[in-house]
Amino acid sequence: MKFADLHVHTNYSDSTFTPEEVVAAARDKGLAAVAICDHDCVDGIQPCREFASRSNIDIEIIPGVELTAEKDDAEIHMLGYFMDWTDERFQETLLSIRNSRLERMYEMLRLLKAHNIDIDPRDVFKLARDKGSVGRLHLARAMLNSRKVNTLEEVFNKYIGFGKPCYVPHTHFDPKKAIELILGVGGAPVLAHPYTLDRDDLIKDFAAEGLRGIEVYHSDHNASISRRYEKIAKEHGLIATGGSDCHGLGKENAQLGRVKIPYSVVEELKKISKAR
Numbered sequence: 001m002k003f004a005d006l007h008v009h010t011n012y013s014d015s016t017f018t019p020e021e022v023v024a025a026a027r028d029k030g031l032a033a034v035a036i037c038d039h040d041c042v043d044g045i046q047p048c049r050e051f052a053s054r055s056n057i058d059i060e061i062i063p064g065v066e067l068t069a070e071k072d073d074a075e076i077h078m079l080g081y082f083m084d085w086t087d088e089r090f091q092e093t094l095l096s097i098r099n100s101r102l103e104r105m106y107e108m109l110r111l112l113k114a115h116n117i118d119i120d121p122r123d124v125f126k127l128a129r130d131k132g133s134v135g136r137l138h139l140a141r142a143m144l145n146s147r148k149v150n151t152l153e154e155v156f157n158k159y160i161g162f163g164k165p166c167y168v169p170h171t172h173f174d175p176k177k178a179i180e181l182i183l184g185v186g187g188a189p190v191l192a193h194p195y196t197l198d199r200d201d202l203i204k205d206f207a208a209e210g211l212r213g214i215e216v217y218h219s220d221h222n223a224s225i226s227r228r229y230e231k232i233a234k235e236h237g238l239i240a241t242g243g244s245d246c247h248g249l250g251k252e253n254a255q256l257g258r259v260k261i262p263y264s265v266v267e268e269l270k271k272i273s274k275a276r
């Protein structure tokens with residue numbers, strides 16, 4: 001059987017792994033395919049492909065993305081697969097989203113300072129790539145490096161988790177827009193980690209707007225949670241996808257290949273994106 005991990009980050013967003021490390025880890029896990037789904041960024045896809053081909057590693061690099069959207073104060077992560085990621089307007093849109101992350105980061109740093117946690121912006125930005133996607137996991141790592149906080153849980157639960165005192169929302173982007181953006185470049189929109197979102201009521205509307213799948217299998221989903229989303233996927237005619245959501249060494253419980261999806265799911269995603 002061939003397997004794929006359909007949700008993996010690189011250091012073009014908030015993983016500690018370079019594209020080379022991602023491809024090498026996927027090879028070590030014996031995967032046939034890995035989907036590169038960086039936050040608001042597709043620039044890691046080509047480096048992964050180049051490294052795989054240069055090193056004669058026979059792994060399919062699936063083009064993906066994870067868009068950050070918002071609705072009714074909920075943060076929604078929308079994955080896209082097999083879109084035409086080379087589309088110039090699509091790339092410009094993503095770049096402008098990433099630029100708005102810079103001001104947001106300064107705002108979070110200001111709020112942290114008011115809570116007696118003074119972090120030099122350079123200590124955050126040096127953990128991110130130039131023109132890559134800077135986010136809270138970079139900030140969390142800088143906070144841990146400063147030794148002003150002790151654990152990742154403390155960082156998110158006390159300071160920068162969604163709705164906590166030093167959290168700053170992203171520039172508003174409607175999930176319907178995210179779905180349209182992915183469909184517009186021929187991709188298949190898939191809702192990421194619905195359990196984290198915890199708004200099952202929204203899935204029906206997303207399906208009507210063009211959603212094609214949901215992440216049923218994920219490092220944060222146990223067996224009973226996956227069963228719940230298997231059922232919801234069936235109900236709405238959505239493809240049951242999944243992945244580890246590996247962030248390199250940034251998240252211990254989400255090692256690359258921890259979630260393995262049968263290759264037939266990749267073929268289904270391919271089929272519906274080609275159909276456009």
Ligand code: AMP
Pocket residue numbers: 014039068134135136137152156157161162247
């Ligand atoms: P951002 O894109 O800046 O909003 O950051 C979102 C990222 O922060 C997620 O993709 C995770 O990598 C990380 N994150 C969010 N909440 C938590 C949490 N409670 N614990 C660990 N990492 C988290």
Ligand code: FE
Pocket residue numbers: 009014039137247
């Ligand atoms: Fe992340």
Ligand code: FE
Pocket residue numbers: 066077192193
């Ligand atoms: Fe996510």
Ligand code: ZN
Pocket residue numbers: 007009037066245
């Ligand atoms: Zn992710």
